[in-house]
Amino acid sequence: MNIVCLDLEGVLVPEIWIAFSQASGIPELKRTTRDEPDYDKLMRWRLEILRAHHLGLADIQRVISTIEPMEGAKAFLDALREQTQVLILSDTFTQFATPLMRKLGWPTIFCNELIVGQDGMIVDYRIRTAQSKLSTVRALQSIGFQTIASGDSYNDLGMIQASRAGFLFRSPEAIRNAYPQIPACETYDELKNLILQAL
Amino acid sequence: MNIVCLDLEGVLVPEIWIAFSQASGIPELKRTTRDEPDYDKLMRWRLEILRAHHLGLADIQRVISTIEPMEGAKAFLDALREQTQVLILSDTFTQFATPLMRKLGWPTIFCNELIVGQDGMIVDYRIRTAQSKLSTVRALQSIGFQTIASGDSYNDLGMIQASRAGFLFRSPEAIRNAYPQIPACETYDELKNLILQAL
Numbered sequence: 001m002n003i004v005c006l007d008l009e010g011v012l013v014p015e016i017w018i019a020f021s022q023a024s025g026i027p028e029l030k031r032t033t034r035d036e037p038d039y040d041k042l043m044r045w046r047l048e049i050l051r052a053h054h055l056g057l058a059d060i061q062r063v064i065s066t067i068e069p070m071e072g073a074k075a076f077l078d079a080l081r082e083q084t085q086v087l088i089l090s091d092t093f094t095q096f097a098t099p100l101m102r103k104l105g106w107p108t109i110f111c112n113e114l115i116v117g118q119d120g121m122i123v124d125y126r127i128r129t130a131q132s133k134l135s136t137v138r139a140l141q142s143i144g145f146q147t148i149a150s151g152d153s154y155n156d157l158g159m160i161q162a163s164r165a166g167f168l169f170r171s172p173e174a175i176r177n178a179y180p181q182i183p184a185c186e187t188y189d190e191l192k193n194l195i196l197q198a199l
Numbered sequence: 200m201n202i203v204c205l206d207l208e209g210v211l212v213p214e215i216w217i218a219f220s221q222a223s224g225i226p227e228l229k230r231t232t233r234d235e236p237d238y239d240k241l242m243r244w245r246l247e248i249l250r251a252h253h254l255g256l257a258d259i260q261r262v263i264s265t266i267e268p269m270e271g272a273k274a275f276l277d278a279l280r281e282q283t284q285v286l287i288l289s290d291t292f293t294q295f296a297t298p299l300m301r302k303l304g305w306p307t308i309f310c311n312e313l314i315v316g317q318d319g320m321i322v323d324y325r326i327r328t329a330q331s332k333l334s335t336v337r338a339l340q341s342i343g344f345q346t347i348a349s350g351d352s353y354n355d356l357g358m359i360q361a362s363r364a365g366f367l368f369r370s371p372e373a374i375r376n377a378y379p380q381i382p383a384c385e386t387y388d389e390l391k392n393l394i395l396q397a398l
Contacts, residue, residue, distance in 0.1 A: 001293070001312050001327050081305045085293075094200070094284075106280045108307040110342075113200050128200050128343035139338040143309075144327035 002199050003140055004080060005133070005159055007151030008090035008109065011169050012073040013100050016092055017046070019067045020060070026053060047122050056120035057095055065099035074104055076188035081107065084199055087140075089133045091155060093125060110136055134158030148198050150191060157182075165198035167191060201398050202339055203279060204332070204358055206350030207289035207308065210368050211272040212299050215291055216245070218266045219259070225252060246321050255319035256294055264298035273303055275387035280306065283398055286339075288332045290354060292324060309335055333357030347397050349390060356381075364397035366390060 009015045021029035028049055036042040050060065080086050088109040090097065095114045101107060110132070115124040129135045137147045137159040147163040149156070152171045160166030160182060168176060168184035169191050176184045185191050208214045220228035227248055235241040249259065279285050287308040289296065294313045300306060309331070314323040328334045336346045336358040346362040348355070351370045359365030359381060367375060367383035368390050375383045384390050 001325070078305075082297075082301070085307055085309070087307065098281075102281070106277075106304070106306075108284055108286065110284070110344075126200070132342070135342050139342045143331070143334050143338045145309075 001145055002164075003085045003087060003145045003147055004195055005087050005089045005137055005140070005147055005149040005163070006077075007133075007153065007156045007169075008088050008092060008097065008100075008111075010152035011070075011150065012077060012088070012104060013069045014067060016064065016067070016096050016100075020063055020096075023063045023066050024053075024055070024060075043125055047125075051121060057114065057116050057122055058120055060122075061095065061099050064096055065102075067100065069100060069103050072188045076192055077104055077107060079192060080195065081105075083196065087136075089136050089149075089159065091132060131158060134162055137162050148195055150195070165194075167194050200344055201363075202284045202286060202344045202346055203394055204286050204288045204336055204339070204346050204348040204362070205276075206332075206352065206355045206368075207287050207291060207296065207299075207310075209351035210269075210349060211276065211287070211303065212268045213266060215263065215266070215295050215299075219262060219295075222262045222265050223252075223254070223259075242324055246324075249321060256313065256315050256321055257319055259321075260294065260298050263295055264301075266299065268299060268302050271387045275391055276303055276306060278391060279394065280304075282395065286335075288335050288348075288358065290331060330357060333361055336361050347394055349394070364393075366393050 006012065017029055021027060026049060029046060031042065033039055033042060077086065086107060088107055090109060090111040093112050093114045097109055097111055101109055112128050113126045114122050115126060117123045133155060137149060140147055148165045149159040149163040150167040150169050151160060152169050154175065157179065166182060168182050170186055171184055183194060185194060205211065216228055220226060225248060228245060230241065232238060232241060276285065285306060287306055289308060289310040292311050292313045296308055296310055300308055311327050312325045313321050314325060316322045332355060336348060339346055347364045348358040348362040349366040349368050350359060351368050353374065356378065365381060367381050369385055370383055382393060384393060
């Protein structure tokens with residue numbers, strides 16, 4: 001029995017913090033783990049900026065709801081969901097993902113969670129599990145699934161390499177060059193064909 | 200982080216074999232584990248009857264596509280999917296469930312699988328994992344989820360009792376009486392409220 005595990009950002013929707021930075025007009029929020037490798041420090045700094053701009057969760061979700069899935073993403077996902085089971089595995093937060101899940105037809109997503117205060121401001125965040133994508137793929141395998149995985153980034157390599165089949169999608173050249181054994185593609189048609197062949 | 204695990208047959212759609220028996224006009228297929236407690240024997244007998252009626256998978260799916268989800272099921276599921284993550288955990292077969300998943304807006308379903316021959320006839324079946332609902336809930340818990348479960352039948356009791364919250368839905372009186380500690384309800388509005396309170 002197969003299940004397809006897809007990364008979200010960079011595969012189905014744009015990088016949420018970067019798109020949010022543009023949509024909200026707060027350029028500081030473009031900072032990523034490349035600039036600040038300590039993820040917890042980066043997240044606390046981001047939450048500080050949101051507070052400084054008096055942006056509560058509802059405001060942020062309003063901005064995120066102006067972000068569109070990548071062109072062709074919904075049709076790709078719809079076609080896949082008719083053929084097999086699909087889970088989106090992401091390190092983003094449920095509350096950020098929700099407006100985008102609505103636009104993608106409510107696929108199932110496993111991600112992390114923001115902790116929101118009584119006043120609607122984000123006060124903290126909660127990581128579901130360590131190495132979430134790899135751990136999730138391993139848990140699915142433990143209950144009889146064969147996994148097929150695709151993503152674009154370093155945090156996708158674990159689930160891709162642990163899966164029966166795995167594909168890089170629109171990955172940076174550095175990753176493609178470092179992992180030439182992982183098939184890589186650029187279009188949804190190519191990715192769909194690779195997945196359907198693997199099924 | 201929460202995830203809701205729902206039984207399929209009796210909760211969102213009618214019992215598939217019984218509905219199929221009616222829709223196909225093959226009354227023998229009404230036989231259940233109450234009449235033949237050996238599941239494997241029952242399934243092999245069912246597959247024999249399908250073969251005798253020259254019903255291949257495509258024919259069966261055509262009949263199943265005339266079966267409708269229970270009244271209010273899709274609205275209930277849609278409302279739930281906007282609030283939290285939902286998985287359908289079922290002991291039916293992917294290929295039988297697919298026409299019904301289409302009508303329910305393609306929720307994610309974890310179930311079993313039929314093995315279909317070159318000629319489109321069903322030759323065998325494959326169980327994903329032993330005690331599939333309980334095992335799946337345990338695997339979800341191992342990757343940081345708190346589960347909330349609901350079902351109507353004996354094979355749902357394991358996941359209901361292992362979950363942070365669990366509810367019987369339209370259960371036979373015998374089960375409700377034997378498990379008075381499990382909250383039971385009859386309508387989607389009641390079930391939705393119980394689940395939202397537990398979230």
